[in-house]
Structure formats: C-alpha cells, structure tokens
Amino acid sequence: MALELPKEKWVGKIGQVVIGALESEGGTRTSKVALGGATSLPFLGFEGEYPNEPPIGMEIFDVVREDYPEVARKPFEDVIDDPGKWAKKCVEEYGADMICIRMIGTNPEEENRSVEDAEQTIKELKEAVGVPLLIYGSGDEEKDAKVLEMASNVMAGERCLLGLAEEAAYKSISVATMSNDHGIVAFSNLDINLAKQMNILLTDFGVKLENIVMDPLQAGLGYGLEYSYSVIERIRLAALMGDKILQVPIMCGTARVWNAREAFKEDADTGDFTSRAVFWEATTGLSALLAGADALLMRHPDAVKHVKESVKSLHGGGEQ
Amino acid sequence: MALTALDIYKKLPQTNCGKCGFPTCLAFAMQLANKKASIDACPDVSDEAKELLESSAAPPIKLVKVGSGDREIEMGDEVVMHRHEKTFYHPVAYALMVDDDSPDIESKVQATEEMKFERVGEEMQLDMIAIRSKSDDPAKFSSAVSAVKGKTSVPLVLVSQNPAVMEEGLKVCGSDRPLIHAATKDNYEKMAELAKANNCPLAVLEDSGLEELAELSKKVKEAGVEDIVLDLGKKPLGRLFQELTLVRRLAIKKLFRPLGYPVIMFAGGEGASEGLEAAIGTVKYASIVVMKEADRAIMYPLLTLRQNIYTDPQKPIQVKPGIYELNGPAEDSPVLITTNFSLTYFTVAGDIETSKVPSYLLVADSEGLSVMTAFAADKFTADTATELIESCGIADKVNHKKIIIPGQVARMSGKLNENSGWEVVVGPRDSSGLPKYLREYAGA
Numbered sequence: 180m181a182l183e184l185p186k187e188k189w190v191g192k193i194g195q196v197v198i199g200a201l202e203s204e205g206g207t208r209t210s211k212v213a214l215g216g217a218t219s220l221p222f223l224g225f226e227g228e229y230p231n232e233p234p235i236g237m238e239i240f241d242v243v244r245e246d247y248p249e250v251a252r253k254p255f256e257d258v259i260d261d262p263g264k265w266a267k268k269c270v271e272e273y274g275a276d277m278i279c280i281r282m283i284g285t286n287p288e289e290e291n292r293s294v295e296d297a298e299q300t301i302k303e304l305k306e307a308v309g310v311p312l313l314i315y316g317s318g319d320e321e322k323d324a325k326v327l328e329m330a331s332n333v334m335a336g337e338r339c340l341l342g343l344a345e346e347a348a349y350k351s352i353s354v355a356t357m358s359n360d361h362g363i364v365a366f367s368n369l370d371i372n373l374a375k376q377m378n379i380l381l382t383d384f385g386v387k388l389e390n391i392v393m394d395p396l397q398a399g400l401g402y403g404l405e406y407s408y409s410v411i412e413r414i415r416l417a418a419l420m421g422d423k424i425l426q427v428p429i430m431c432g433t434a435r436v437w438n439a440r441e442a443f444k445e446d447a448d449t450g451d452f453t454s455r456a457v458f459w460e461a462t463t464g465l466s467a468l469l470a471g472a473d474a475l476l477m478r479h480p481d482a483v484k485h486v487k488e489s490v491k492s493l494h495g496g497g498e499q
Numbered sequence: 500m501a502l503t504a505l506d507i508y509k510k511l512p513q514t515n516c517g518k519c520g521f522p523t524c525l526a527f528a529m530q531l532a533n534k535k536a537s538i539d540a541c542p543d544v545s546d547e548a549k550e551l552l553e554s555s556a557a558p559p560i561k562l563v564k565v566g567s568g569d570r571e572i573e574m575g576d577e578v579v580m581h582r583h584e585k586t587f588y589h590p591v592a593y594a595l596m597v598d599d600d601s602p603d604i605e606s607k608v609q610a611t612e613e614m615k616f617e618r619v620g621e622e623m624q625l626d627m628i629a630i631r632s633k634s635d636d637p638a639k640f641s642s643a644v645s646a647v648k649g650k651t652s653v654p655l656v657l658v659s660q661n662p663a664v665m666e667e668g669l670k671v672c673g674s675d676r677p678l679i680h681a682a683t684k685d686n687y688e689k690m691a692e693l694a695k696a697n698n699c700p701l702a703v704l705e706d707s708g709l710e711e712l713a714e715l716s717k718k719v720k721e722a723g724v725e726d727i728v729l730d731l732g733k734k735p736l737g738r739l740f741q742e743l744t745l746v747r748r749l750a751i752k753k754l755f756r757p758l759g760y761p762v763i764m765f766a767g768g769e770g771a772s773e774g775l776e777a778a779i780g781t782v783k784y785a786s787i788v789v790m791k792e793a794d795r796a797i798m799y800p801l802l803t804l805r806q807n808i809y810t811d812p813q814k815p816i817q818v819k820p821g822i823y824e825l826n827g828p829a830e831d832s833p834v835l836i837t838t839n840f841s842l843t844y845f846t847v848a849g850d851i852e853t854s855k856v857p858s859y860l861l862v863a864d865s866e867g868l869s870v871m872t873a874f875a876a877d878k879f880t881a882d883t884a885t886e887l888i889e890s891c892g893i894a895d896k897v898n899h900k901k902i903i904i905p906g907q908v909a910r911m912s913g914k915l916n917e918n919s920g921w922e923v924v925v926g927p928r929d930s931s932g933l934p935k936y937l938r939e940y941a942g943a
Contacts, residue, residue, distance in 0.1 A: 182710040182755075185748045222740055246853055246934065288935075400800055401618070402849060403842040405807040408782075409583040416581070439845070440852040442800075449616065450796025458771050459800045462778050466804065469782050485771045489736070489779070496737030499745065 184499055186226035189419035193217045193473070194389050195231070196362055196428050198277065199311030200338040208337060209309030212276050214392060214473045215428030220415065221471055225499040232494045233468055235483055236277035236313065237269040238434060238476045241292065241300050242284030250443045250456045251478045262300055263307035270308045273480040274487065279313035279432075280304055285326050286317035294325050301333050313340040313364065313476070316352070324351035331355040340364050340392060346377060353384050362390045364430065369396050369406050371413050378424045388427060397431035397472070399439045400463045407431070408470045415471030431467040432476040436460045457481040465489055502555045504532040510548035511541065518542055559751045560759050563700050563726045563786075565592075565627070565678045566654025572626055574728075574786035575761035580751060583812050589761075590809040591781050593801070594627035594656055594789045596765075599643035600634045608650040616799055619841065620819055623802040625653070629680070629789045630668070632659035637667035644671045656680050656763075656789065660704075662689035673697035678787075680704070680763070681730055682719055684711075691722035699726075702763055706732020709742060709749070713757035720757075727760045728787070736767065736776060743784040761786030770794070774801055781805050815867030816841040822891050823848065828857040830898040833940055835926065836884060837905060838865035838873045843930075850933035856941045859896065863887045874908045881914035888919050903940070906932075 195216035200206025212234040219227030243252065243259050258264035262280060269275040284290040285297050301314065314330045316323030327341050328351070341356050342364030349365075356363040365381055367373040374395045382388055395414060398407045411429060418425040436442050436459050441449075443456035460482035464475045468490065477483050508528035519540040521527040530536035531552065538544060538552045562576035572592045579585045595611050597604050608628060616623045628647055632640040640659060647655065648671060655677035657668045665679060674697070681704035682690035694701035701724050705712040709731075716727055731742050746762060749755040764785040766776035773790055774797040780788040781804055810816050817839045825848060837847045839862045851858050863883055865873035873879035888894070888902065900921045904912065906928035916923045927936045 182713055182749075184709070184745055185752055220744075222737060223744060225741055246855065398842070401803040401807065402845040403807075404804070405582070405810055405812070406842065408808065409581075409812055412581055413583055438849045438853055440849070448795070449799040450794055452796075454771070454794065454796035455800060458774055458797050461771060461775060462800055462804055465775055465778055466782055466808075469779065481771070485775055488772060489775045492736035493740055493779070494737060495735060496741040499741055 186499075187220075189218055189227055190421045191218070191419040191423075191426055192228075193415075193418055193426050193428060196389065196392055198313075198338055198340055198362055200336055204338075205336045206338060207305070207309070208311055210276075211311055211338070212474070214430065217473070218419070220419070221469055222493040222496060224494075224496060229494070231473070233472065233490055234276035234474050235464075235487055235490070236279050236474065236476045237273065237275035237483060238279045238281065238432065238478055239265045239269065240284070241280060241282045241297065242290055244283075248437050248443050248456070250453050251437055254480050263303035266304055267307045269480075270310050273483055275310060275483065277311045277313060278304070278308055279315060279476050281315045281317070282326055283317045285322050286319050287322055288319070289317070294329050297326050298329050298333060301330055305334065305337070311339065312337065313342065315342045315364070318343075320348040320351075323348070324355075327352050327355040328358075331359045331361055334361065335359040338362070342366065343394065344377065344381060346373065346380065349377070349380055350384060353381060353386050356390065357386060360390075362392060364392050364394050365427075366394045367396065369398065369403070369410055371395075371410055371417070374410070374414055375422075375424055378427060382424070388424070391427045392430050392474075393427050394430055394432065397433060397435065397463060397467045399433070399435035399442065400459050400466070401441060402435060402439050404463060404466060408466055411467060411470035411472055428473040429471055430474040430476065431464070431472040433460045433464045433467075433478065433482070434476070436463050437478060457485070461485040461489075502532065502552070504529040507531050507552060510544070510551060512543045514543065516543070554756075555754070559754055560747075560761065561725075561727070562589075563728060563761050565656075565676060565700055567674075567676050568652060570626075570653050571676075572654050577747075578751065580747060582808065586811045586813065587809050589786065590805050591785055592626035592654075592787045593777065593798070593805075594629045594787055595625055595793045596629040596631055596658070596789050596791050597643070597647065598631050598633040599636075599640045604643055604646050605650055608647050611793055612651050614793065614795060614798065616802060618803060618806060619816070621806060623799075623806065625793055625798065627654050627656055627787065629656035629658055632661065632664045632668070635659070635661055635664060637664045640664045641667040641671050644668045648672055648675075654678070656702075656787070660686055662686055662693060665690065665693055669693060669697050669699070673699065676700065678702055678728060678763070682715070684715055687715060687719055688722065691719050691724050694724045694726075695722075700728055701726065702728040702730050704730040704732055706734055709745060709758065713755070716757045716760065729758065729760050729762045731762065731764070733765070733767070736779070739764070740779060740783065743780070747784045763787040763789065765789045766791075771797065773797075777801055778804055782808055817867040818844045818862060820862050820864040820887065822893055822896070823860040823862060825851045825860055826855055826857040828859050828896075830896065832857045832859055832897065833903055833937065834859045834861060834893055834897060834901065835903040836861040836863060836887070838863050838868060838870050838879050840865065840867050840869045840873075843869045846930045847933065850930045851937065854934040854937040856937040858937065859893060861887055861891060861893060861902075870905045871907050874911070879908065881911045881918050884911070884915055885918040888921060905930075
C-alpha cells in the first residue's frame with residue numbers, strides 16, 4: 180500500500196513584490212529582490228510554490244547613538260559613522276541582499292537633522308551600493324512626511340520600499356510612495372486584525388496591494404517571540420486560505436533583539452556574550468521565517484550568515 | 500480522523516434496547532462521539548466494533564515516557580499543527596551526545612549537570628544524555644553508560660545499532676527506562692526483544708522515506724513494542740523539515756497510527772549551525788533533539804525559544820509580582836511601577852536597561868493584564884498600587900518617596916498620592932520613551 184502524503188491545497192497566493200530597478204528598467208540598481216509569491220507554507224515547496232528564497236537585508240542608521248550595543252557596533256567600528264561605507268561593508272563583505280536605512284537622526288526630538296542633510300545621506304547611500312534600498316523615517320509624523328518625500332524623489336526610478344506606515348500616520352508616506360512608484364512597508368503592532376486594517380487603509384487611500392509589504396512586528400526571543408510567531412503564522416494561514424487583503428509579503432526585523440540586554444550583556448553564566456547575541460538574533464529571525472515571513476532585516480553579520488545558511492538548506496527540500 | 504456519531508452508530512447493534520442508559524443507539528453514538536460515554540456501557544457490541552472505537556479514541560500521537568523518577572520525560576500526545584490552535588503540550592527535550600570512546604565523558608556530563616538557568620521563574624537545563632557506541636565494543640559501551648549514570652539521573656538515549664552492544668548497555672541502566680536507539684530494518688527483531696525484556700521505549704530509524712519508516716514501526720509494534728519513537732534519519736535539512744511536517748500531519752489529520760509517535764532528531768552542523776537546526780526542530784515538531792555540543796551561549800537562547808513556543812497561547816504569561824532591580828540600583832535610584840503581563844514587564848525592563856539608569860521596577864499583580872487593560876478592568880488601580888508599595892518593602896530600599904507611573908494611567912496619580920503618601924511622577928505614555936526620560940530624570 181502506497182502511503183498517501185497529506186499535501187494541503189491552498190487556494191490563496193501571496194503577492195510578489197519586487198524591489199530595486201536595474202539600469203534597463205530605468206534605475207541604477209545592480210540587483211533586485213523578489214519577496215513573496217508563495218502558494219505554500221514556508222519551505223514546503225512540494226505542495227505549492229515557494230519561489231523565492233527569503234532575502235536577508237541589513238539595517239543601518241543615519242546616526243548611531245551612544246547606547247547602541249557594542250556587539251552590534253563592533254563589526255562596523257571603522258565605518259559606522261558613514262552610512263554609505265557601512266552599507267557597502269554589509270553588501271560586499273556580508274552579502275546583504277538589501278539595505279534598510281533608518282533615518283532616526285531626523286527626529287526633531289533628537290538630533291533633528293535637516294532634510295538637506297538627510298538628502299545628502301541618501302544620495303551617498305544610493306551611490307555606495309547597488310542592492311535595493313529601504314528607507315524608513317524616524318517615527319515623527321511631520322518630519323517623516325518631508326524626509327520621505329525627499330527620499331522618494333531622490334530614489335525616483337529605483338523602486339524602493341518606504342516605511343513605516345502606521346495606523347496613525349500613513350497618508351503622507353503613501354503619497355510619497357505613489358508619486359514615484361515605490362513600495363510601502365505597513366507596520367502593525369502584534370495584531371492580525373490591525374495588520375489587515377493597515378492594508379485596508381492603504382488600499383482605500385489608493386496604494387496598490389501589489390506595492391505593500393507587511394511588518395507585523397517581530398518581538399525578540401524571550402520578549403514575546405511567541406506572540407509574533409503566532410500572529411505571523413495566522414496571517415499567513417489566513418492569506419493561503421483565501422483572505423485577499425492579507426495576501427501580501429511579510430517582512431520582519433530582528434531589531435528588538437538589540438533592545439534586550441539579556442541577549443548581549445556580559446554574563447558568564449549564559450555564555451560568551453558575542454556568540455549569545457549572534458545566536459539570539461539568528462534564532463529570532465529564523466523563527467519569523469518558519470512562521471511565514473518572506474524577508475528579514477538584520478544587524479549582526481554572523482547572525483546574517485547563519486540564517487542565510489539555514490535558509491539555503493531549508494529551501495532545498497525538493498519534491499515529496 | 501475522528502469518528503462521527505453516524506460512523507459509530509453504524510457499528511452499534513441498532514436495537515435501541517436502552518441498556519446503555521440512553522434511549523436509542525443514535526443517542527448513545529452521539530455521546531460516544533463527544534467522548535461523554537464509554538463503549539463498555541453497551542453489552543451487545545461486537546468485538547470488532549469495540550476495537551475500532553477504542554483505537555479511534557487513542558490520541559493521534561502516542562504519549563511516550565523516557566527515564567524514571569523525577570527527571571522522567573513525557574513526549575508526544577500533541578493535538579495541533581499550529582500552536583495558536585490550542586497549545587503545544589510536551590516541550591521538546593534536548594539531549595547532549597557523548598561517545599563511548601571519548602576520554603572526557605564524565606567531565607562533559609558533569610558540566611551539563613551544572614548548566615542550570617533560571618528565566619522568568621522557570622528552571623531550565625538540558626534534559627537527557629545520549630551515549631553513542633562509536634567503539635562498537637560492548638564492554639566499552641557498558642562502562643561508558645556506567646560512567647554517565649554515576650554523574651546524572653537524567654533519562655538516557657543509548658545509541659547503537661548492534662544488539663550485542665545495546666544488551667550490555669541495558670544491563671547497566673535498563674531499569675531506568677532509557678530510549679533504545681535504534682531499531683532498523685536489519686536488527687529490529689532483536690532490538691524489539693531487548694525493548695520488551697527491559698520495558699524500554701524503542702526508536703525506529705529509517706532514512707529512505709516515510710512509507711518505509713511506517714512499515715518498520717508497524718513491524719516493531721507487531722513484535723510487541725508499544726512505546727515507539729521515530730527517527731527520520733540523516734538527510735538534507737530541507738528534506739527533514741518537510742518530513743517532520745508530514746509526519747505530524749499524517750498523525751494528527753489522518754490518524755495514521757504507524758507514524759503517530761514522537762520524533763527524535765539529531766541536529767547536524769556545529770556551533771550556531773547546530774543550534775539553529777535544534778531551533779528548527781523546536782519550532783516544528785521534534786520531541787527530542789540530540790546535539791553534539793552544549794555551549795551555554797547556544798543553550799540559553801535555545802531553552803528560551805522552547806519556553807516561548809511551548810507557552811499556552813490562551814493564557815497570558817505572567818511574571819512574579821514584586822521588586823525587580825535593574826542596572827544595579829542604590830538608595831537614591833528612581834522607582835517605577837508597571838503590571839505583571841510578561842510582555843509588558845519585558846518591554847519596560849528592556850527599556851530601563853537600555854537607559855542604563857539604575858532603577859527599581861515594581862511589578863503589580865494585574866493577573867497578567869497589560870497596563871491599559873488592567874487599568875480599565877480595575878486590576879491596576881491606586882489601591883492595588885498602594886498595596887504593592889506597602890507590602891513589597893521598597894520603602895526600606897530607597898531614601899525617597901517618589902514613584903514613576905506609566906503615562907497612560909496618569910489619572911490615578913492624585914489618589915495614589917493620597918493613599919500611599921508617595922509623590923507620584925507621571926512617566927512617558929509609551930515604554931519606548933523611558934530611556935530618554937530616565938536619563939533626563941536621573942540627570943536632573
């Protein structure tokens with residue numbers, strides 16, 4: 180008797196969002212990435228399509244503050260004050276598939292960098308690397324409106340992702356993305372209904388579903404990871420079962436790991452702090468992918484390396 | 500798949516005799532389907548029907564126990580594919596593997612025994628030791644097992660496909676119910692004999708495919724072994740991941756008995772790579788993960804992952820109410836208060852740690868609700884906050900009477916001040932504002 184393997188026939192298909200535009204497409208990027216496109220749960224390509232190995236991007240900042248953890252800073256000590264060089268190192272030495280810059284220094288409550296300064300940073304970044312770019316504001320609604328409008332124009336034709344759109348602030352960033360055909364990252368705080376609501380708000384406002392990527396917030400390992408895991412898994416299952424508004428690629432970040440001192444503080448009882456921090460971040464990222472995320476943004480080069488290796492092995496499951 | 504009332508009804512005598520206590524056979528069948536009655540209540544049911552009903556009532560994944568005494572491990576008996584559907588019940592067990600020809604077995608086991616962590620009130624440590632016969636020498640294996648047994652009482656996995664070697668190992672520890680690893684298509688008859696003679700669980704190993712694995716587990720069961728553990732064998736990670744999912748689905752969704760057992764997995768790779776394979780097994784469906792190394796920097800996060808994945812998603816996780824000291828506070832350090840929903844606590848504690856400002860954090864018992872929810876539900880009020888301030892002994896630790904409350908509950912400040920006599924300072928609305936707030940607060 181042949182054993183019949185239970186393959187799920189999902190009716191839904193996750194939309195595919197491509198970021199980065201090559202020279203032939205009117206941009207200057209030397210590579211691009213595709214997110215999503217799956218008709219199966221993660222790494223179960225035998226029962227549907229799982230066409231794109233999840234890309235791993237790396238996250239940088241326009242300014243680095245004093246409280247930035249030493250472990251994350253160390254690999255970039257020589258370049259951390261220069262976002263262009265920092266990005267270049269991420270791409271050339273550590274194989275980042277994309278770069279996300281968080282323009283935290285533009286926040287009026289903090290360094291309050293001017294739009295002109297920010298423009299300089301983004302132009303340098305654009306020159307420094309050929310991978311697709313993500314540009315996030317500082318979370319200050321008024322300032323972000325200006326910074327992201329500028330970013331949209333500087334990056335016209337390059338097909339970036341701009342973020343983060345939130346329930347309370349999404350209109351100006353939506354306008355910024357639509358004016359130059361960029362994509363948008365819709366942020367929601369650990370809640371499937373809010374994630375859905377964000378996509379509805381954005382599409383009602385005129386953003387096309389195929390230009391949206393969801394960030395439902397990846398909590399760090401030990402700091403609510405299980406909530407994120409289940410929210411992501413539920414979003415993905417709902418999408419595959421046919422909920423069209425959720426058929427959008429999911430991108431998660433491991434940034435929260437770097438808020439949890441437990442992950443990187445010196446403490447001999449819980450082992451070498453660098454190895455622990457790297458594994459903490461890698462585990463956080465990998466668990467997001469296993470739950471259903473289509474792409475990751477990470478910080479530490481070794482964590483990136485380990486997750487990339489795992490993704491490569493997981494992706495090659497073949498036919499059953 | 501579970502039987503419906505109608506499936507059961509078809510197997511009943513359909514005489515409506517009422518001897519079971521229900522008026523009709525159909526009414527009885529409905530009670531059976533809901534597991535509210537036992538088939539034993541029907542005196543006229545055929546043996547065939549009885550067997551069918553009993554077997555369909557068995558859990559989709561058999562509960563298997565390894566070891567004995569207070570370190571015994573239960574595994575299997577899971578009922579869902581995704582944790583949000585209900586919960587994952589039996590946390591994956593981590594085993595460290597030692598080789599019988601290794602010179603430092605005892606020190607490795609000793610180090611493992613000493614590796615204990617406490618996290619959010621839970622003790623965490625490695626659960627098992629696997630001893631692999633690399634030498635294939637029965638005497639060497641037996642002395643290695645003795646050496647391990649002298650150092651620990653955790654359940655063991657005995658790893659050898661040579662029945663003569665296994666027999667010697669079992670002489671030393673058979674009564675402790677180690678997991679025998681493994682029966683293969685070449686040795687299963689002898690291994691099944693050993694498992695039965697020692698009343699031990701038996702792992703069946705077959706790497707060529709699930710169908711072949713199912714065949715082998717059937718044979719082992721027919722040979723009289725009930726407690727079975729599956730090993731899908733060494734294969735590329737992507738393949739293994741798919742098969743782990745398929746085994747779980749076959750067991751839970753198809754009630755396919757030959758694969759309705761817990762799964763053991765040997766993590767490949769080294770260091771962080773091995774750790775990540777273990778992480779994958781933790782999240783997706785392994786019951787035992789065997790590792791070659793047990794570095795604290797890997798084990799601590801891995802055990803944390805297990806703690807996360809195996810919490811009950813229907814129940815908010817709580818931390819213990821009381822005083823938490825962050826960044827090494829002194830008597831002039833600020834005092835903050837929040838609620839005991841674990842996510843709230845972790846977020847606030849994380850933000851205070853980021854600030855690097857030495858602080859005391861008081862955690863109020865809000866029955867696991869976040870600040871706003873607890874405030875709305877009257878679980879976090881000026882009264883409960885006062886009670887905590889008075890009972891926890893914070894007044895003895897600091898030389899001031901000033902407490903910082905979450906901005907969202909600013910409304911309780913007046914009453915809290917009146918009740919407790921403490922000066923109330925309203926902190927940021929969101930925890931993320933704490934680093935900046937505290938630095939300015941401490942600087943001022």
